[in-house]
Amino acid sequence: MAGGEEVSNKQVILKDYVSGFPKETDLELRTETITLKVPQDSNAILVKILYLSCDPYMRLRMHKTEDESSVFTSYTPASVLTGFGVAKVLDSGHPDFAEGDLIWGTTGWEEYSIITTPETLFKIQHTDVPLSYYTGILGMPGMTAYAGFYEACSPKKGEYVFISAASGAVGQLVGQFAKLMGCYVVGSAGSKEKVDLLKNKFGFDEAFNYKEEHDLNAALKRYFPEGIDIYFENVGGKMLDAVLLNMRVRGRISVCGMISQYNLEQPEGVKNLMSIVYKRVHMEGFVVFDYYHLYSKFLDVVLPYIREGKIVYVEDIAEGLESSPSALVGLFSGRNIGKQVVVVARE
Amino acid sequence: MAGGEEVSNKQVILKDYVSGFPKETDLELRTETITLKVPQDSNAILVKILYLSCDPYMRLRMHKTEDESSVFTSYTPASVLTGFGVAKVLDSGHPDFAEGDLIWGTTGWEEYSIITTPETLFKIQHTDVPLSYYTGILGMPGMTAYAGFYEACSPKKGEYVFISAASGAVGQLVGQFAKLMGCYVVGSAGSKEKVDLLKNKFGFDEAFNYKEEHDLNAALKRYFPEGIDIYFENVGGKMLDAVLLNMRVRGRISVCGMISQYNLEQPEGVKNLMSIVYKRVHMEGFVVFDYYHLYSKFLDVVLPYIREGKIVYVEDIAEGLESSPSALVGLFSGRNIGKQVVVVARE
Incomplete structure (x- = not known):
């Protein structure tokens, strides 16, 4: 790729800080050009984006955070949105990356991205599983x-x-991990279809x-006449208040997020x-970044589960970068069934 | 004490479940007789009460708890109030206790108590410190x-x-422990007099x-331009909300109680x-009963500190059982300066 071809590059822009529920119109597509x-x-490395991940934490970056030390720094209005993605390296100025490598990590919401800190990326070594899994079960949510x-x-x-928000990208896995450990597992979700998924696909004992x-x-x-030992908190608000009344002595609440609160x-x-x-x-409370050093141990545990069918993973696939604003916004009304992924390109 | 003298026994009765702030009129004194x-x-053992302890948790027992498994079981209306006290054994049917022994633990709010489960009591071995300390620095709050x-x-x-409620029975000690460990310590309290005490008597770095x-x-x-590593929570509500905004990464909140909420x-x-x-x-959250096995280790740490003057303790002493309803109720308006004790008898 000597001279570098110039191609068009569709991008998703966050127009301005968001208040309340995000709307599709808070985002817009534009087309620039990029030299490959x-x-x-x-x-830096230059990558072609294959899959983009829609994640609830992104809402936290859509408003201006007053706390400079926050782990969720604000997006810059009028700039390209960023998030987790799976991509293929087209050109590399970094000794650890070569053309053709597959990576997952933070990328732009666009067709091609220049990544100036490739050290933060994970190289994908196992491709016998769907590549999109690296936005979900094998990526940050996993x-x-x-x-x-x-x-x-x-x-x-x-x-x-x-587990609340139990059919989501994280919840469906927590429930399956807990079942594999021999726990009694109940999940909550926001539709009959999701409840069916929890009980019939993910093997939860109960769901509502x-x-x-x-x-x-x-x-x-x-569902818990004897109380709750472990609550995996994804939603906050009224659900947390009800859970608190039902905890058992020496119970544990792991606070992953509070999606019900983000748009209030x-x-x-x-x-x-x-x-x-x-x-x-x-x-x-925990933030996944603090645990990235466990990633290879995690793969050792989860890849065999996937290959042996002991863990299943449900994705909700939106086709094309054009569909990404609607896919992202849909998270907050619970429109997605399972992990929300956007396919930008299949290879 | 062969036959057992019959004497009058003043008692404090909780008239009925309390809602809102407790009032002196929620309690009443009556006089019964008791055979010594x-x-x-x-x-059982028969004890003469010397000191009674006024503690915030008592408010939690003054209303009907719906949760049967609560650690703070409801008082029985029209019965003698109970709480922590220091007492002298007058007669004993228990092999571990003899006439003249001093104990601390749960007793009735009365002049003389029959204690049917003396196994739950602590025998007082060290009397070179004020006996009333066993309601405070050397007792449950300590x-x-x-x-x-x-x-x-x-x-x-x-x-x-x-530390919130920092001049109280527990807070004043936490602050001094933290100073002895080399921490930067700030306390909040509800009056200028208490703030002065924190800064000038207990050696807090700052107080407000x-x-x-x-x-x-x-x-x-x-007071914390760089944030808070440890919050010792005694009050709840608005203070907790403000603290949450000021915690540092990997900070710890130890929840002892939430006195600002008990009367709402x-x-x-x-x-x-x-x-x-x-x-x-x-x-x-923690409950002191879970740590009673550490009591002798605790004495080994704290008694030398008291004897060497490295830790001081401020008590607010009310004289006579007659003053106990007002002393107890005063906790909830913050009237007490330091640990609220009631002297029932001096020996």
């Missing part, structure tokens, strides 16, 4: 489920585990549609925190 | 400070420590009157829980 070659004397469950929850066989429960406390008491002007107040004292609960 | 002898063939700080917070030298701060977040940013119809909602994720915070 890394700048001279740069150790590591999130693994670290948040095994590391932050200290699970034991026979414990009672509850939180939208049909006017009393979440009563719902949890129904003010987060809902959580009232039942004294349960943390009554039940001596450990509540721990 | 344990019933035959019983292994163990609470010790376990909640050293065990639940994993403190390290140089860390930034914030939360009632004079209209913006608790700004107050915390003033509905607890205040805590909104900033996503900070637990952003800052990977550990939040842990």
Whole structure:
């Protein structure tokens, strides 16, 4: 790729900071051109994007964060959106990457990206599984489920585990990890279809549609008459409040995220925190980046599970970069069934 | 004490379940008679109460708890109140206790108590310190400070420590433990007099009157420009919400209690829980009973500190059982300066 061909490059732009629920119109597509070659004397790499990952944390970057030390730094309005993606290296100025390598990590939401810090990327070594899995079960959400469950929850066989947003990219895995460990596992989700998936595809012991429960406390008491040992928290707000009332002594709450709160002007107040004292609960927030050093150990665990069919993974695939704004926005109304992926190119 | 003298026995009765702030009129004094002898063939002990301890958790027992598994079981209306006390054994049916022994543990709020489960009591071995200390620094609140700080917070030298209700029975000790460990320590309290005590008597680095701060977040940013490593939580509500915004990465919140919430119809909602994720915070509720096995280790640490004057302890002494309803109720308006004790008899 000597001179570097100039090609058009479709991109997704965040127009401005978002308040409330994000809308498709908060994003826009534009087309630029790009030379398919890394700048001279740069150790950047140039990649062709194959898959993009729609993840709830992206909403946290769409408003201006006042806290400079936040792990979720704000996007820059009028710039190309970034997120996790799977891509193929077209040109490399970095000794560790060569043309043809497959990678996953943070990329632009566009057809081609120049990545100036390739050290932060993971090289994909195993291609006998779908490449899109590196946006989900084998990527950031997979590591999130693994670290948040095994590391932050200290699970034991026979414990009672509850997972909210349980059919999502992370939840479906946490539930399957917990079942493999011999736990009793219940999940909540937002539709009958998702509840069916939890029970019939992912092997949860029980599942319920939180939208049909006017009393979440009563719902949890129904499924956990003896209480909850482990709560894998993905939603926050009212669900957390109800869970707090149902924790067992020395229960653990692993806080992965709180998607129900991200689009509110003010987060809902959580009232039942004294349960943390009554039940001596450990509540721990975690961020997957802190656990990336475990990635190869994680692959050693999860790849065999996938190959042997002991873990399944459901993806919701949107076709083409044009569909990405709608796919991303759909996360917040729960439109996706399983991990939301955007296919930008298949190779 | 062969036959057992019959004497009058003043008692404090909880008239009925309490809602809102407890009032003196929720309690009443009555006088019964008691024979100063344990019933035959019983292994109970009969004690003369010397000091009674007024503790915030008692409010949690004054309403009907719906949760049967709660560690704070409801008081029985129209019965004698119970709490922590220091007492002298007058008669014993138990092989481990003899006339003249001094004990601390759960007793009735009365002049004389029959204790049917003396195994739950601690025998007082060291009387070169004020006996009333066994309601505070050497009793349940002392163990609470010790376990909640050293065990639940994993403190390290140089860390930034914030303590709410810092001049209270527990807070004043946590602050002194933290100073002895080489931490930077700030406390909040509800009056100028208490703030002075924190700075001038207990050696806190800084202290502030939360009632004079209209913006608790700004107050915390003033005292913790680099954030808080350890928060020893005694109050809950708005203070917790402000603290959450000021935690440092991998900070720890040890939840001892939430006194600001105990008298509300509905607890205040805590909104900033996503900070637990952003800052990977550990939040842990604890109950001192779980740590009683450390009591002798605790004495080994704290008694020398007291004798060498490295730790001081401030008590607010109310004279006579008649003053106990007002003393107890005063906790919830913050009337007490330091540990609230009631002297029932001096020997």
